[in-house]
Amino acid sequence: MAMVRVNGLGVAYDRVGEGPPVVFLHGAAYDARVWRPQLDALADAFTVVAWDEPGAGRSSGIPGSFGLADYAHCLAGVVESLGLGPAHIAGLSWGGTLALEFYRRHADLVRTLILADTYAGWKGSLPAEEVRTRVEGARRMLAAPRGGFDPTLPGLFAGEPPAAYAPLLDAMAAAVRPETLRTQLALMAETDQRDLLPTVSVPTLLLWGELDVRSPQAVARQFQEAIPDAELVVIPGAGHVSNLERPEEFNRSVRGFCLAAAGR
Template identity: 30%
Template structure:
């Protein structure tokens, strides 16, 4: 069960699970905390996991005024402070990986390690055009189902479309009692479309693992590789046959990989 907590002058919905070293999970565009269900279920025997709804998603209210990636990073920091977590392994996906980058840059002491999934540092022309298409698609699609069916063409593998995974995810999204408004979707999308961290990534000091899906067309491996090349000591891995959301499509493999990375960091910390 989750709860609304007071953080950074507002309310943020958080879900917590498990015991062990702290892990903060930062979801991407439009995704509530439930997007991490396979990690909340699959890693809770080894970690204390915290997931939350970004502003304008799920049960967290949409504030007045424009959203920004640094502002959303302050929300992440506020969640950790409110829960009394001095530092955590931080994993961000897609837009959430941008928030995680900013969190590591602005609050390095809060970040024990970084896992950046389907990430980018500088939006290129293709990415900006794609985001523009999503912006107007959200308000002009004939139905919410049609919007999801189109949007998920960028998110999941052909395998997931063929085996019923995408159909199941769409049904779960339509049944979710806290749907995101078109305005909230567009206002979240806007800062992800333009925010640029590439020139500052060398300032990140946390051990970092960058994961990219081989078939990801929303954040292709070349963008993730550019991020990893600029973060000192970062590891970069391409997941063969996977797309934008491997943590949902192949959760067992994904959980095993991030667990191994966090164990390495834990062992290194014990030695120092």
């Protein structure tokens, strides 16, 4: 584990391998551990980094006023601490929204974007009624006696969560900080990045689970139409957390894309 301090916050991250940097950004209610299959599989060719965003895992907590720009600036501290130049930035779900915000504010640190099962913010990708439903569902979840997160929430996986990762999912769910989850979900509900998508000028890979109902393929097509020359890969049989449900296919796509980008 490495740790960098940004604006008074300690930001932790895992780093393995040698080569061009690939930085993975986890979804809401997860932490760096969700990227374990990627760290294991890609370290032979890349410097693979998975952060615990502020408010998650081993990183410092966040103040109540923390926004997307603050997350992006903390991520810049991580990428700069690697000393390897611009990185391939890969984000899943909420992590993809953050990856886009990072590009908006720190494009000089982005070699490529890998956006997996994500959104241009809920406001930017989903119907208003669906956003209201999710906000209400989040309110009920956070008001529950345990105030926690269910890693088997319907829609996260196409079927049952992969048995091999059940202990990992349980451990991450137990570590969720309600105040962080509340911030993440509120930001998702308020964010609309549709203006940003046509301005993306780095190679972009869209990775989508075929059976993702949280961010359905219609959202992927919106991204593909809006981002110039974006490449879309649909992963058969995968739901929203495609990197855990179909890690081999996910890793193969990331590897091929990043290696191809090196030759551009």
